[in-house]
Amino acid sequence: MQGLADVLRRLLHIVLPVECAGCGVALSNDPVPFFCRSCWADISPIDGPVCRRCGRPFASPVALTFSPDHSCGSCRKNHPAYTSAWSLYPYTPPLRDALCLFKYRGKVALAEALGRLWRTSALPQQLDLLMPVPIHPSRLREREFNQSLLLADQLNRRLQIPLSFDNLVRLRFTVPQTELTRSARLKNLRRAFAVRRPDEVREKRILLIDDVFTTGTTVNECAQTLRKAGAADVYVYTLARTLE
Ligand SMILES: [Zn+2]
Ligand SMILES: [Zn+2]
Numbered sequence: 001m002q003g004l005a006d007v008l009r010r011l012l013h014i015v016l017p018v019e020c021a022g023c024g025v026a027l028s029n030d031p032v033p034f035f036c037r038s039c040w041a042d043i044s045p046i047d048g049p050v051c052r053r054c055g056r057p058f059a060s061p062v063a064l065t066f067s068p069d070h071s072c073g074s075c076r077k078n079h080p081a082y083t084s085a086w087s088l089y090p091y092t093p094p095l096r097d098a099l100c101l102f103k104y105r106g107k108v109a110l111a112e113a114l115g116r117l118w119r120t121s122a123l124p125q126q127l128d129l130l131m132p133v134p135i136h137p138s139r140l141r142e143r144e145f146n147q148s149l150l151l152a153d154q155l156n157r158r159l160q161i162p163l164s165f166d167n168l169v170r171l172r173f174t175v176p177q178t179e180l181t182r183s184a185r186l187k188n189l190r191r192a193f194a195v196r197r198p199d200e201v202r203e204k205r206i207l208l209i210d211d212v213f214t215t216g217t218t219v220n221e222c223a224q225t226l227r228k229a230g231a232a233d234v235y236v237y238t239l240a241r242t243l244e
Contacts, residue, residue, distance in 0.1 A: 018033075018034060020034065020035055020036040020039055020094075021034045021035060021039075021094070021097060021098035021101050021102075021107070021110055021113075022035060022036065022039030022040075022042070022093060022094020022095075022097050022098055023036060023038070023039050023094060023097075032113050032116065033109070033110075033112060033113045034098070034107075034109065034110050034113050035094070035098070035113055039094040039098075042094055043089055043094065043095050043117065044089070045088055045089055045119075046087060046088065046089060046090055046241065046243075048061060049061050049064045050086075051070075051071050051072035051075055052068075052069050052070070052071060052084060053071040053072070053075040053080055053084055053085070054071070054072060054074070054075050054080055054084075054085050054216055055084070055085045055086050055087050055213065055236075055241065056072050056074070056075075057243065058072070080216065080220050080223070081220050081221075081223040081224035081227055081234070082208070082219060082220060082223035082234045082235065082236045083233045083234060083235055084235055084236070085213060085216065085219065085235070085236035085237075085238070086122060086123075086235075086236070086237055086238070087213045087237075087238045087239070087240060087241030088117065088118070088119060088238070088239055088240070089117065089239060089240050089241070090240065090241060090242075090243050091212050091214075091240040091241055091242045091243070092243075095117075095239075095240055096240070098110060098113075098114065099114070099147075099211055099212065099239070099240060102114060102147060102211075103143075103147045103211060106143070106144070106145075108145055108150060111150040111151065111153075111154055112154065114151060114154065114239065115151065115153075115154025115155065115157070116154075117239060118151075118154060118155045118158070118239070120155075120158050120159060123159075123207065123235070123237065124205065124207075124233075124235060126205055127159070127161055127205050127206070127207050127235070128161065128162070128204040128205045128206065129161065129162055129163075129164050129200075129201065129204050129205070129206045129207070130152055130155070130156055130159065130161055130162065130163045130164070130206075130207050130209060131152070131163075131164050131165070131167070131168050131206055131207070131208050131209065131222075131226075132146060132148035132149040132151070132152040132165055132208075132209045132210070133148045133168075133208060133209065133210040133218060133219060133222055134146065134148075134165075134168050134169050134170040134193070134222075135148075135170060136170045136171075136172065136173045137170075138173055139173065146165070147211050148209050148210050148211055149165050151209055151211055151239060152165075152209040155209065155237075159207075161207075164200065164201075166196070167195055167196050167197050167200055167201065168193060168194075168195055168196075168201075168222060168225065168226065169193065169194055169195075169196060170192060170193055171191065171192055171193065171194050172191070172192045182215070182217075185215060185217040186217060189217055189218060189221040190221075192221060193221055193222050193225040194225060195225060195226060195228075195229035198229040198230055201226055201229050201230060201231045202229070202230035202231070203230065203231075203232050204231050204232060205231075205232050205233045205235070206226055206231050206233065206234045206235070207235050207236075207237055208222055208223065208226070208234055208235065208236045208237070209237055209238070210236070210237075210238045211238065211239055211240065212238060212239070212240045212241065212242065213236070213238040213240070213241040213242070214241075214242045216236075219236045219238075222234075223236065
């Protein structure tokens with residue numbers, strides 16, 4: 001079946017040239033849809049030591065030498081509501097360009113290629129529920145899809161656990177977090193999320209999915225809402241992370 005899909009895709013590329021989502025070069029018979037070989041090879045995971053709590057990369061590997069569970073200054077100061085957070089790749093080109101095309105330019109066909117970037121090896125063994133970070137209904141109307149749900153769906157092709165996409169909801173339309181200071185971000189998101197059916201999250205170990213971890217305020221607010229509704233653990237998993 002995969003062979004046939006490849007042939008069809010190549011035929012489609014002849015009729016309708018497709019460009020690489022990373023660098024814009026015209027694609028011919030590259031193995032991953034929407035990526036040239038070179039851009040695909042450039043997407044490499046974050047390596048080196050990270051904070052066990054929020055996934056922030058440490059400047060020096062020494063940070064974990066004497067205390068493997070060492071958390072970063074920011075996590076010690078403001079304990080996150082989630083149990084732990086991981087990000088797979090730095091939010092840098094070509095992945096950043098591809099994610100922007102996917103999210104802001106409506107190139108939903110990229111979901112499958114981006115989904116190939118998920119890894120399941122580092123995830124907790126016991127997970128009950130997968131949840132994407134929700135977007136506000138008016139943004140959903142404008143964008144027509146929730147990028148986090150499409151990515152969660154791709155990941156779930158491997159995890160195969162219940163995927164819940166309409167229980168955690170976004171109540172308020174908020175200005176982009178990146179434009180705000182920390183205290184303004186917290187205020188901006190306060191009571192922005194709600195759980196419609198708390199019974200479904202009670203005592204559950206939840207994996208919360210988003211495309212990019214930027215300041216962590218959004219996922220933390222979601223985690224707090226889920227914990228208040230009775231969730232046992234909330235783990236945060238994002239494809240990319242902005243690096244300082
Ligand atoms: Zn490329
Ligand atoms: Zn941390």
